Amino acid sequence: MTGLTHLDETGRARMVDVSAKPTTRREAKASAVLTCQRATVDAVVAGRTPKGAVISTAELAGVMAAKRTADLIPLCxxxxxxxxxxxxxxxxxxxxxxxxxxxxxxxxxxxxxxALTAATVAGLTVYDMLKAIDRDMVMGAVRVDSKVGGASGDWQREGESGDE
Incomplete structure (x- = not known):
């Protein structure tokens, strides 16, 4: 593992200068899991939820979040x-x-x-849309599953196919 690139020589947080790095194709995949009651899943699948189309709304929220990541994470x-x-x-x-x-x-x-922001916000959206019927939901297992490109090369979580 290399040094912490988001810290300057005095230990202050800074945005990393990437101006000298080559422009290449980069891809990342991330995932999350939201657990809930079986009746909650059944209500979503049947379209019987108080706030409407849970899955399509959460997917759109995740895409929108990916586009706004730099607004949420200070050094991104x-x-x-x-x-x-x-x-x-x-x-x-x-x-x-x-x-x-x-x-x-x-x-x-x-x-x-x-990718992490997209997966997380999609999960939070599912939670928000279902909290009226299930307060016991838990979101977890938020993780990067793979990345492609960059100086450090490609990486994939062990035991994963990358096709989930």
Whole structure:
């Protein structure tokens, strides 16, 4: 592991200078899991929730969040995104929802934070839309699953296919 690049020589936080880095294609995938009661998943699948279309709203919220990541995380670079895709999949056997985000850019730095933000905000949106019927929901397992591009090369979480 290398030194902490977000700190200057005096230990103060700073935005990393990426101006000398080459512009390359970067991709990151992240995921999250939201667990809830089985009846909650059934209500979403049947379209019987008080706030409407939970899955499509959460997916859109995740895409919007990816585009605003630099506004939320102080030292994150604003990046032009070529792709931001979020899928929320009902998982009755869990019970809950699997959330996956994929973000692509062509730039000097990666999009891991954008993918994590997309997955997290999608999960928070599911929670917000369902809290009236299920206060026991838990969101967790927020993680980067893979990244492509950059000086450190490609990386994939062990045991993952990358196709979730």
């Amino acid at each position: 670079h604003p990046l032009p995104l070529a792709k931001a895709e979020v899928t929320v999949r009902a998982a009755p056997d869990l019970p809950g929802f699997h959330i996956a985000a994929s973000v692509v850019t062509t730039g000097p730095t990666g999009v891991e934070m954008e």
